[in-house]
Amino acid sequence: xxxxxxxxxxxxxxxxxxxxxxxxxxxxxxxxxxxxxxxxxxxxxxxxxxxxxxxxxxxxxxxxxxxxxxxxxxxxxxxxxxxxxxxxxxxxxxxxxxxxxxxxxxxxxxxxxxxxxxxxxxxxxxxxxxxxxxxxxxxxxxxxxxxxxxxxxxxxxxxxxxxxxxxxxxxxxxxxxxxxxxxxxxxxxxxxxxxxxxxx
Numbered sequence: 001x002x003x004x005x006x007x008x009x010x011x012x013x014x015x016x017x018x019x020x021x022x023x024x025x026x027x028x029x030x031x032x033x034x035x036x037x038x039x040x041x042x043x044x045x046x047x048x049x050x051x052x053x054x055x056x057x058x059x060x061x062x063x064x065x066x067x068x069x070x071x072x073x074x075x076x077x078x079x080x081x082x083x084x085x086x087x088x089x090x091x092x093x094x095x096x097x098x099x100x101x102x103x104x105x106x107x108x109x110x111x112x113x114x115x116x117x118x119x120x121x122x123x124x125x126x127x128x129x130x131x132x133x134x135x136x137x138x139x140x141x142x143x144x145x146x147x148x149x150x151x152x153x154x155x156x157x158x159x160x161x162x163x164x165x166x167x168x169x170x171x172x173x174x175x176x177x178x179x180x181x182x183x184x185x186x187x188x189x190x191x192x193x194x195x196x197x198x199x200x
Contacts, residue, residue: 003159011167015174022173030166031078035066037161038080041154049146056091078162080155084147086139089124096124106140113138 015023043060046052052060063083089096089105096115097104103113103124112127124138 003162007163008166011163011170014167015170018170018174023170026166026169026173029169030162033165033169034078034158034162037165038066038154038158039064042082042150045149045154046146049149050087050142051093052087052091053093053095059088059091078158080158082150084142086141089138089140090122092140102126103138105138110138 012023039061042064043057046060047056065081065083067079067081092106094106098115099109102109102111103115104110105113105124110124110126112130114125114127116123116125125135126138128134128136
């Protein structure tokens, strides 16, 4: 995540008289809230676009990981990892339907496929030949359209999501009197605000 420095400076300038500790707390709180927002929106998007069954949110969230820099020097760096490898057929709406000679999954026929219980979990397996073995685990690939949708509809908005959370948190931390002074034309001491960031 690369932030718009001009927009970040604009927000920080509005709170130039706020202590560096308060700004630091707001910054880190905004990162955590951004993480939660992105996970929630990505999960919802994948569930809707892939037509997944209800109740798979927890399994989807395990596929989304965020990496936040531990050092404050790189506080603006946030990375997200999305697991877009194949999905279990049971995660899709409509599930798996038994038909003669195999299974039907999302309109696709899998010859010699069957459902097995392995270690207490349902698995869709498929025999590679007429014999009982060997067998392989059946999974459903995620379309390229899903990857493009995540990039275009969510990734591009992550910096804006963060800045919104950052400003909202700072607004909540300052008194109403401070805001009144600011909007009456109080000098925006950007240099002081920048020093607040530099001491992190």
